Amino acid sequence: MPITADQERGFYDAVYSRFLERPDHELAVNREVMRRTLADPRQPVFERRRLYTEVFSRLLAMPLSGLRVLDYGCGPADWGVWVATEGADVTLLDLSPAAVELGLRRARASEVSHRVRGEARDASDLTCFHDGEFDLVYASAAVHHTLKYPRAFDELVRVIRPGGTLLLAETYGNNPLLNFARRVRAALEGEAEEQGEEIILGHREIALLRSAFTHVELHEMNLLAMGKRLLRGKRHRRWARGAVSLLEGADALLLGMAPFLRRYCGEVVVVAVK
Ligand SMILES: C[S@@+](CC[C@H](N)C(=O)[O-])C[C@H]1O[C@@H](n2cnc3c(N)ncnc32)[C@H](O)[C@@H]1O
Numbered sequence: 597m598p599i600t601a602d603q604e605r606g607f608y609d610a611v612y613s614r615f616l617e618r619p620d621h622e623l624a625v626n627r628e629v630m631r632r633t634l635a636d637p638r639q640p641v642f643e644r645r646r647l648y649t650e651v652f653s654r655l656l657a658m659p660l661s662g663l664r665v666l667d668y669g670c671g672p673a674d675w676g677v678w679v680a681t682e683g684a685d686v687t688l689l690d691l692s693p694a695a696v697e698l699g700l701r702r703a704r705a706s707e708v709s710h711r712v713r714g715e716a717r718d719a720s721d722l723t724c725f726h727d728g729e730f731d732l733v734y735a736s737a738a739v740h741h742t743l744k745y746p747r748a749f750d751e752l753v754r755v756i757r758p759g760g761t762l763l764l765a766e767t768y769g770n771n772p773l774l775n776f777a778r779r780v781r782a783a784l785e786g787e788a789e790e791q792g793e794e795i796i797l798g799h800r801e802i803a804l805l806r807s808a809f810t811h812v813e814l815h816e817m818n819l820l821a822m823g824k825r826l827l828r829g830k831r832h833r834r835w836a837r838g839a840v841s842l843l844e845g846a847d848a849l850l851l852g853m854a855p856f857l858r859r860y861c862g863e864v865v866v867v868a869v870k
Contacts, residue, residue: 598744598794599789599790599792599794601691601718601745603789603790604691604741604790604791604792605691605692605693606790607788607790607791607792608671608690608691608692608694608695609692609693609694609695610694611692611694612671612672612692612694612695612697612698613694615672615698616694616697616698616701620701620704620705621705623698623701623702623705623706624702624705624706624707625674625677625678625681625702625705625706626678626681626706627656627678627681627682629678630652630674630678631652633674634648634649634652637831637832637837638831638832642831643824643825643828643831644765644863646817646818646821646844646863647765647817647818647863647864647865648736648765650765650815650817650865651675651734651736651763651765651865654763654865654867655675655679655682655734655763656682658732660679660682660683660684661682661683661684662683662684662685663679663683663684663685663731663732664684664685664687664729664730664731664732665679665680665684665685665686665687665730665731665732665733665734666686666687666689666725666729666730666732666733666734666755667679667686667687667688667689667699667734667735668689668719668733668734668735668738668739668742668752669689669690669691669719669735669736669737669738669739669741669742670688670689670690670695670696670699670738671690671692671695671736671737671738672695672698672699672702673688673690673695673696673698673699673702673703674702675734675736676688676699676712676734677699677702677703677706677708677712679734680703680706680708680711680712681706681708683711684711684732685711686703686711686712686713687712687713687714687715687725687730688700688703688712688713688714688715689714689715689717689719689722690716691716691717691718691719692716693716695716696714696715696716697714697716699712699714700712700714718745718748719742719745719748719751719752720742720745720746720747720748720751721747721751722751722752722754722755725755726755727754727755728754728755728756728757728758728760729755729757730755730756730757730760731756731757731760731761732756732760732761732762732763733752733755733756733760733761733762733763734763734764735762735763735764735765736764736765736766737765737766737767739752739764739766739797739801740766740767740769740793740795740796740797740801741792741793741795743795743797743801743804744792744794744795749804749808753808753809753870756870757870758870759869759870760869760870761867761868761869761870762805762809762866762867762868762869762870763865763866763867763868764797764864764865764866764867764868765863765864765865766796766797766863766864766865766866767796767797767862767863767864768796768797768798768816768861768862768863768864769795769796769797769798770798770799770859770860771819771860771861771862774822774860774862775796777822777825778796781825797864797866799859802814802866805866805868808870809868809869809870810869810870811868811869812866812867812868812869813866813867813868814858814864814865814866815864815865815866815867816851816858816859816861816863816864817847817861817862817863817864817865818844818847818861818862818863819847819850819851819857819858819860819861819862820843820846820847820850821840821843821844821846821847821862822861822862822863823839823840823843824840824843827839827840847861
C-alpha cells in the first residue's frame with residue numbers, strides 16, 4: 597500500500613524536530629561549512645560526497661546573486677540556506693512544517709533571513725507560486741518522493757520560468773542489482789515505509805523530464821563504487837576510504853571504456869533546462 601502524504605509528513609516532522617533543539621551556531625551555514633561538511637567522514641552526507649560535490653560546483657558556477665531559487669523538498673535546508681548566503685533569493689518548500697521551521701531558523705542563524713522564505717506544503721499543489729516564478733529549482737533526494745503524488749510533476753515544471761533550470765541530485769534506479777541490494781538493506785535496517793522511498797529515479801522519470809524540458813543532461817556516477825554502502829559505519833577508517841577510492845578509480849576506467857554502463861550507476865545529477 598502506498599503511504600499517504602500525512603504519514604510522510606509525520607515521519608519527517610519527527611526527524612527534523614530533533615534539530616530544532618540545537619543552538620544557532622550549530623545551525624548556521626555558509627560556503628566553508630558546506631565544504632567542511634562534504635569532506636568530513638563523520639557526516640552522513642560524506643557517503644554521497646561525489647554527488648554533492650558535483651552539485652556544489654555546479655551551483656557555485658551559477659550567477660547566484662539575485663537568482664530566484666526554490667529548494668524543493670528542502671529537508672534540513674542546508675542547500676537553500678547556503679545559496680541564500682551566496683546572494684540568491686530562496687524559497688524553502690517541504691511537506692514537513694518542522695523542515696521549513698528548521699530552515700528559517702538556519703537562515704536567521706546564517707544572517708540571511710531577508711533572503712529566505714518558507715512554504716510548508718505538498719509539492720503537488722504549488723498554487724502559492726505563479727507560473728515561472730523561479731529561475732532555478734534545486735532538489736536533492738526529493739523528487740523521488742514527490743513524483744508519486746498526482747500533479748506534482750506538472751506543478752514542478754510550471755513554477756520554473758522558460759529558460760530556467762531544474763537541478764537534481766538523486767539516487768539512480770536503473771540497476772536491478774543495486775535496486776535489489778537497496779531493498780534488502782531497507783528490510784534489514786527496518787527502514788520505515790513512511791520515509792517514502794518507494795520510487796527511485798530511473799528511465800521512466802528521465803523520459804518524463806525529457807518530455808517537459810528542452811534540454812536534459814545526466815551526470816551519472818558510482819557503479820562499482822556503490823560498494824561504499826557496505827562500508828557504512830566504517831568511513832572514519834582510512835582503509836575504508838582507501839577501498840572506496842579504489843572502486844572510484846575502477847569506475848573511472850570502466851565507465852570511460854564502456855560509457856553505456858553509465859545508465860547502471862547508482863547516483864545521478866540531472867540538469868534540465870526548460
Ligand atoms: C530524503 S529528504 C531530502 C531532504 C533534503 N532535500 C536533503 O537533501 O537533505 C526528502 C524530503 O522530501 C520531502 N517531501 C516528501 N514528499 C513531499 C511532498 N509531497 N511535498 C513536499 N515535500 C515532500 C520530505 O518531507 C523530506 O524533507
